[in-house]
Amino acid sequence: MGGGGQLNDPVEPGSAKGTGVYTWEEVQRHCSKNDQWLVINRKVYNISQWARRHPGGFRVISHYSGEDATEAFTAFHPEQKFVQKFLKPLLVGELASTEPNQDQDKNATIVEDFENLRAQVEKEGLFQSKPLFFCLHLGHILLLEVLAWLMLSYWGTSWTMTLLCAVMLATAQSQAGWLQHDFGHLSVFKKSKWNHLVHKFVIGHLKGASANWWNHRHFQHHAKPNIFMKDPDIYMLDIFVLGNTQPVEYGIKKIKYMPYNHQHQYFFLVAPPLLIPVFYNFNIMKTMITHRDWVDLAWASTYYIRYFYCYTPFYGFLGSLLTQLFLESHWFVWVTQMNHLPMEIEYERRQDWLTTQLLSTCNIEQSFFNDWFSGHLNFQIEHHLFPRMPRHNYRLVAPRVKELCEKHGVPYGMKTLWRGMVDVVRSLKTSGDLWLDAYLHK
Numbered sequence: 187m188g189g190g191g192q193l194n195d196p197v198e199p200g201s202a203k204g205t206g207v208y209t210w211e212e213v214q215r216h217c218s219k220n221d222q223w224l225v226i227n228r229k230v231y232n233i234s235q236w237a238r239r240h241p242g243g244f245r246v247i248s249h250y251s252g253e254d255a256t257e258a259f260t261a262f263h264p265e266q267k268f269v270q271k272f273l274k275p276l277l278v279g280e281l282a283s284t285e286p287n288q289d290q291d292k293n294a295t296i297v298e299d300f301e302n303l304r305a306q307v308e309k310e311g312l313f314q315s316k317p318l319f320f321c322l323h324l325g326h327i328l329l330l331e332v333l334a335w336l337m338l339s340y341w342g343t344s345w346t347m348t349l350l351c352a353v354m355l356a357t358a359q360s361q362a363g364w365l366q367h368d369f370g371h372l373s374v375f376k377k378s379k380w381n382h383l384v385h386k387f388v389i390g391h392l393k394g395a396s397a398n399w400w401n402h403r404h405f406q407h408h409a410k411p412n413i414f415m416k417d418p419d420i421y422m423l424d425i426f427v428l429g430n431t432q433p434v435e436y437g438i439k440k441i442k443y444m445p446y447n448h449q450h451q452y453f454f455l456v457a458p459p460l461l462i463p464v465f466y467n468f469n470i471m472k473t474m475i476t477h478r479d480w481v482d483l484a485w486a487s488t489y490y491i492r493y494f495y496c497y498t499p500f501y502g503f504l505g506s507l508l509t510q511l512f513l514e515s516h517w518f519v520w521v522t523q524m525n526h527l528p529m530e531i532e533y534e535r536r537q538d539w540l541t542t543q544l545l546s547t548c549n550i551e552q553s554f555f556n557d558w559f560s561g562h563l564n565f566q567i568e569h570h571l572f573p574r575m576p577r578h579n580y581r582l583v584a585p586r587v588k589e590l591c592e593k594h595g596v597p598y599g600m601k602t603l604w605r606g607m608v609d610v611v612r613s614l615k616t617s618g619d620l621w622l623d624a625y626l627h628k
Contacts, residue, residue, distance in 0.1 A: 206230065206279025210289045213281075217252030223278070224255045228287060231276040243402030246409050249416045254289045257297065257539035258409050260304070261573055264313075264372055292538040296594050300540045303590055304572065307583050315374050315576035323365055327392065330358040335496050343500050348509070356513035362392040363518060364561025370400055373576045390485025394493070395466075398482055399473045408573050412531045412546035419522075420531055425449075425456060426614065429531030433617045437624025447622040450615035457523075462515035463507070521559070524550065524606030525566035528613040529599070541596055543570040548599030550606050552581055559603075567598065 216223035222234045237244040263269050288294050334354040341347050369385035386397045403418050410416035424443040427433040474483045497506040530545045550564035565580035591598040
């Protein structure tokens with residue numbers, strides 16, 4: 187990719203215009219913690235000092251240091267002209283005219299074809315949302331919340347009423363989770379600020395969580411899905427080993443924090459029941475307090491005040507917690523893991539956007555129930571390729587994505603809902619067996 191270093195002296199990043207001309211080799215040298223460059227549309231930017239002021243968090247932008255970030259930049263930013271004013275002071279130059287648009291192993295033809303597809307679907311209005319869809323979705327969440335409380339008020343707390351209330355609250359919470367996901371991805375309103383504002387209401391008041399925590403974590407996942415050291419969703423605290431590489435590494439090093447060959451069994455006792463009630467709630471509260479994110483903490487407080495005011499008189503403090511969190515956590519874990527956990531999980535390969543997303547995601551068959559149950563994340567492929575697209579349009583773009591994948595020989599995974607869930611357990615067993623073999627014989 188380029189055969190030399192810097193061709194002209196760089197201009198300081200604070201200047202109005204960078205005049206340096208660089209090769210990819212030179213750009214790729216700037217990928218350390220305190221020295222980070224990246225490329226967007228052939229322009230070279232020094233983000234070393236600015237990364238920590240990045241509204242999406244410093245990690246997600248730092249993950250692209252030393253490489254081309256054009257596709258990710260386009261995917262995440264709806265108001266690109268507005269963003270340019272932040273980029274302008276960071277400009278240090280551009281790529282030499284002899285340098286290709288893409289770096290390293292990115293397929294130029296795939297990049298071009300996908301950009302053409304993205305431009306076409308945007309021209310057709312598939313990035314425009316239907317407000318009625320999201321209003322009805324919010325309405326059915328609020329209706330479930332109200333009905334659950336009214337049931338207990340009028341018919342008491344028998345086991346039947348308690349179970350029905352728990353199911354309704356878990357459904358409302360899960361659906362609110364999918365709804366906050368829509369606003370977090372800026373896929374409802376044209377203006378980012380309105381998406382951000384309503385996102386804080388939905389995730390804060392309806393979920394008791396933090397918008398900033400979610401944004402900084404979730405966009406890393408989208409930028410580098412299933413990539414070790416970059417995707418926080420596969421950071422398993424040494425409780426599980428994932429994919430084909432990590433288990434062998436742990437086995438060779440004789441690392442045995444857990445009996446990983448049984449991880450497909452203890453998964454049922456750890457992940458589905460504990461992820462939201464224990465890990466996520468603790469992590470969210472810790473993050474808001476340590477980062478002094480008082481706005482998000484205030485929003486989350488309104489949820490807990492409302493919830494405990496409504497349900498403590500019926501079940502007490504502990505009973506109120508158990509009524510809701512346990513079922514929701516199961517729902518969340520299975521839906522989010524069936525699209526990713528059985529897929530490729532590897533170290534950074536710096537591939538093009540389409541290939542990166544397709545190797546780490548798969549779809550679940552479309553149906554009215556599957557769409558509702560998963561918040562349209564059964565179209566995980568389309569969601570990852572077009573994170574700003576309103577979810578009601580995934581089914582419209584899916585055939586063209588599949589056609590593009592077939593053209594370039596990129597696997598387009600499609601499963602039944604049951605197969606997706608079974609594959610979660612199957613992939614954990616496969617990884618556990620790889621660990622045991624390496625642990626015993628290598």
